[in-house]
Amino acid sequence: MNKEKVAYLVDSGSNVPKEYVEQGNMNVIPLKIIYKDEEFIDNVNITAQDVYDRLQDEIPTTSLPSGEVISEIFKKMQDEGFKKVICVTISSGLSGTNNMVRVISENFSDMDILTIDSKNIGIGSGLIAVQAYKYVEAGLDWNTIKTKLEEDVSRSKIFFHVPTLEYLQKGGRIGLVASILGNMLNLKPIITCNEDGVYDTVAKIRGNKKSVQKAIDLAVDFAGNAKNYNLAIAYGGKTALAQVEEIRSVLKEKLPLAEAIFEGEVSPALGVHTGPGLIGIGIIITDS
The missing domain is CATH 3.40.50.10170 (Rossmann fold)
Known part of the structure; x- marks a missing residue:
């Protein structure tokens, strides 16, 4: 009430x-x-x-x-x-x-x-x-x-895996040189928001599967020794949705104290800047 x-x-x-x-x-x-x-x-x-x-x-x-x-x-x-x-x-x-x-x-x-x-x-x-x-x-x-x-x-974070840098670059979100180099090497960025609330690349991993796993690992590190937290899985489009069940299983194993795991597709506005295939792992520490 x-x-x-x-x-x-x-x-x-x-x-x-x-x-x-x-x-x-x-x-x-x-x-x-x-x-x-x-x-x-x-x-x-x-x-x-x-x-x-x-x-x-x-x-x-x-x-x-x-x-x-x-x-x-x-x-x-x-x-x-x-x-x-x-x-x-x-x-x-x-x-x-x-x-x-x-x-x-x-x-x-x-x-x-x-x-x-x-x-x-x-x-x-x-x-x-x-x-x-x-x-x-x-x-x-x-x-x-x-x-x-x-x-x-300061107790909440999301780590995004995006399969291509193309849309972030075209939207002016990252530098052109980084985009070209990343695509040439098949590097997949993990993006979060820094303390100023702007996009920040926290890792670049070769290959989609390893990149998603890195996003999960970063959420685990963010949780640290917290005993109470909520999690979320955000996805962009049909190809990303197909991965959600497996990701949920991994999160339950690695972060077993989660009170809830929310799931949902990213908004169209965010999808404009990231393109299809996005996977986001969200976490908020709720310790009192």
């Missing part, structure tokens, strides 16, 4: 597990997928597979929704009687969503609005939103929730 009558606002790039969006009545800010002749709303009228199927013809761009869209969501929460709002967004180092939410929230001074810059992307950000919901349902006081969520930013 929602003790404090807290509303939630997340962006579609955070890939919050569907069950938490629904049971938490979370409001989702939809990012946009823009082609030359048309545009779509992230995860509303386009899927990640749709994006992949069209990549040979056109690589779209992504953008924020208008400020008016975000204002309307805040107004809706206000009209529903909410006095407290928790906003969790993908990293401000990768998107302007967080800053836009902060600026617009100043127009709703009658609500206590907490905006968390996850310094992360995809389910790495979504796991923080899950924790926000759990803290409220556990009846924690507002100040404690604020403190714990700020701590959770």
Whole structure:
């Protein structure tokens, strides 16, 4: 039960597990997928597979929704009687969503609005939103929730395996030289977000299978001696989905104390920049 009558606002790039969006009545800010002749709303009228199927013809761009869209969501929460709002967004180092939410929230001074810059992307950000919901349902006081969520930013991580550097390079996410060299040597990068919330290559492994295993190993290292944590497997497209069952089995063996292992496809907006075949291993340490 929602003790404090807290509303939630997340962006579609955070890939919050569907069950938490629904049971938490979370409001989702939809990012946009823009082609030359048309545009779509992230995860509303386009899927990640749709994006992949069209990549040979056109690589779209992504953008924020208008400020008016975000204002309307805040107004809706206000009209529903909410006095407290928790906003969790993908990293401000990768998107302007967080800053836009902060600026617009100043127009709703009658609500206590907490905006968390996850310094992360995809389910790495979504796991923080899950924790926000759990803290409220556990009846924690507002100040404690604020403190714990700020701590959770450094306690969550996602490690992405991508089978090609092509889309990251075309989207300006990594340098051209690194892209050419990596593709020539069949090196598969493991990408995470650093402490500033920007993409950082933490490893380059030859071959897809070894690269996925390295992403798992990095999550294990991140867990360290923690006794409580949640895990997530993010995938991009049909080929990646086929690997999920085996990855889940390995995670259960290597990280047996996981309270939950969430699974889900990355948002179309993230798929634009990474291409098909992505595997992401997310983890958040939940020790109290």
